[in-house]
Amino acid sequence: MELDFERCYRAVDSRDGRFDGWFFTAVTSTGIYCRPSCPAVTPKPENVRFHPTAAAAQRAGFRACRRCRPDAAPGSPEWDVRADVVGRAMRLIGDGVVDRDGVPGLAGRLGYTERHLHRMLTAELGAGPLALARAQRAQTARILIETTDLGLAEIAFAAGFGSVRQFNDTIREVFGSPPSALRRPKRGPAASEASEAPEPGAIHLRLAYRPPLHAESLLEFLALRAVPGVEEADATTYRRALRLPHGTATVELTPTPGYVAALLRLSDVRDLAPAVARCRRLLDLDADPVAVDAALAEDEALAPQVAKEAGVRVPRSVDSFEMAVRAIVGQQVSGAAARKVLSRLVPPGAQLFPSPEEVLALPDEAFRMPAARRATIRALAEAVAGGGLDLDPGADREEAVRGLTALPGIGSWTAGYVAMRGVGDPDAFLPTDLGVRRGAKALGLPDDPKALDAHAARWAPWRSYALIRLWRNA
Structure with missing residues (x-):
């Protein structure tokens, strides 16, 4: 990764928090590396080295600043x-x-x-x-x-x-x-992601993000689609159970100014890192909202909404297979009906959405849906369980879409929805979606799928973010 020295130094000189996580500043005179917004005195240019990751700074022999906690910075978008x-x-x-x-x-x-x-x-x-x-x-x-x-x-x-x-x-x-x-007790700044008063059996964290964050749109979106028994959301907090590599967990996420307060209860503490990664992915906390909003605001149709609601994120997921099942069930039915059907797939008291193997073991009566849709979900579960379809965060996005559409009963809408929320594609778009077309029409944009898709090309590579805004205008 090429880092332009002058641009990076200007960000450090102005203590610009938007660049936290993009790169790290190492100071040869102190042997310390920091985030760009570190409140310490700006070092002389000749004493500065820039690194694309904390690991690179550590590898070069620098240690983390105890004041700005560079390891607690948002991840690079x-x-x-x-x-x-x-x-x-x-x-x-x-x-x-x-x-x-x-x-x-x-x-x-x-x-x-x-x-x-x-x-x-x-x-x-x-x-x-x-x-x-x-x-x-x-x-x-x-x-x-x-x-x-x-x-x-x-x-x-x-x-x-x-x-x-x-x-x-x-x-x-x-x-x-x-x-x-x-x-030892610390008097550190609020930038630290660690809570000052840990509770027995729980881990409190502060998950950093780049402002602005439009928390209302995130919580509204998740609340409208919450599956009973698995997750719930209100005006301030989102809660759910997680399936993790070594066990299970529950999480509560509460957006606040400057960070998202996270309360984790893990059955195995080895799962802390993946649990944090999935929570960050769910709320799209590593995004660069200033860059996204600036690109979308170049379209006169979107500019007023961008100005009104800055920092709208793409609500993603903690489990891509679960998201794919939800997309299949949600085809051509209301949100309320989809939630009811999905909740019946969850065994009583289980809290966790079933895994691919558990879905394959469910009897026919657990699927309150047409037989063709039941067959599609089972085909999906078999492909994921057998390793023929990769929907994990590191999946090849194009291959994931091809693999999904190769399954019977999955078309472009479902594959695009999974690409956006499950696999994390920031540039997915669903021009045939009724809500998207209604939102486009309300903003004076074409609502014909082909014309809308052509217009949306100007929003690349942030079409997923534009899609969320169109839904909010539907």
């Missing part, structure tokens, strides 16, 4: 936008694939050799997959140290370290102090 191998790799590393399956597992998911993958990531990001995963483990460890009463040895293995010694060495290297020192 580039990894959500990019559909190439590097973007897919970063999404999978964020979901904990390296910690669970090692670099061979990551390389296998992406279809490259370990050596070639390491070469690509190092060239683009200044660090290979092991270093990138190590930086994430250090962040996870710090959160657990500050927010739980777990012993340090337990935290070491929960965060994914292979030994206590490796844990101690990494924390000293990254944060410039031993793990025990991180448990």
Whole structure:
């Protein structure tokens, strides 16, 4: 990744928080790396080095600033936008694939050799997959140290370290102090994502985002589509159960000015990193709303709404298979009817949406829908369970759409909806959707699908965000 020195330095000089997570500032005179908005004194240009990732700064021998907490910055929006191998790799590393399956597992998911993958990531990001995963483990460890009463040895293995010694060495290297020192009371700024008063059995976090965040649209969208027994949302908070690699969890997400307050209850603390990644993905917290809104506001039809509701995000999902089932069930039925049908797929008291294997085991009477739609859901479950269809965050988006439309009963609308909310494509568009066409007409845009699709080309690569705004105008 090429970083323009003058542009980066201007962002640091103005302490521009919009660039937090885009790059990291390393200062040779102090040996510390920071986020661009760090309130410390602006360093001299000759003492500054810029790195695309925290892992690259660590690899160059710098330790994290204890004041601005650069590891708590929002993630780079580039990894959500990019559909190439590097973007897919970063999404999978964020979901904990390296910690669970090692670099061979990551390389296998992406279809490259370990050596070639390491070469690509190092060239683009200044660090290979092991270093990138190590930086994430250090962040996870710090959160657990500050927010739980777990012993340090337990935290070491929960965060994914292979030994206590490796844990101690990494924390000293990254944060410039031993793990025990991180448990001392802090007077840190609100930028820290750790709660100051941890509760037994729960982990409180502050999930950073780039302002503005239009929280009302997120919560309204999720509340209207909440599946009874699995999730619920009101005007302030979204709650649901999560299926994670090592167990289950419940989460409560409450948007506030500056951060989203998250309350996590994990059955296995090893799942902290993937749980945080999925919550961030659900609320689209790594987006760059200023860039998105600026692009959409160039269209005179959208400009007034962008000015009125700045920072509208794309509500995504914590489980792509679940989202695909929801899309299939939601075809040509009302939202209320779809929620009722979906809730009947959830075993009483289960809270979790069924996995592909559990869906395949359900009897016919559990599917309160036409037989053809039931067959489509079973075909989807079989394809995902068998590995023939990848809908995970690191999936190839074009291949995912092709795989979905190859299944009986899945057309372009369903595949596009899953691409947007399940796989995370920021540039999906549904010109045939009735709500989208009504919203377009209300704004004076063409409501004929073909003409609307042609007009929407000017919104690339942010058509998913335009789609959400059209729905809000329907």
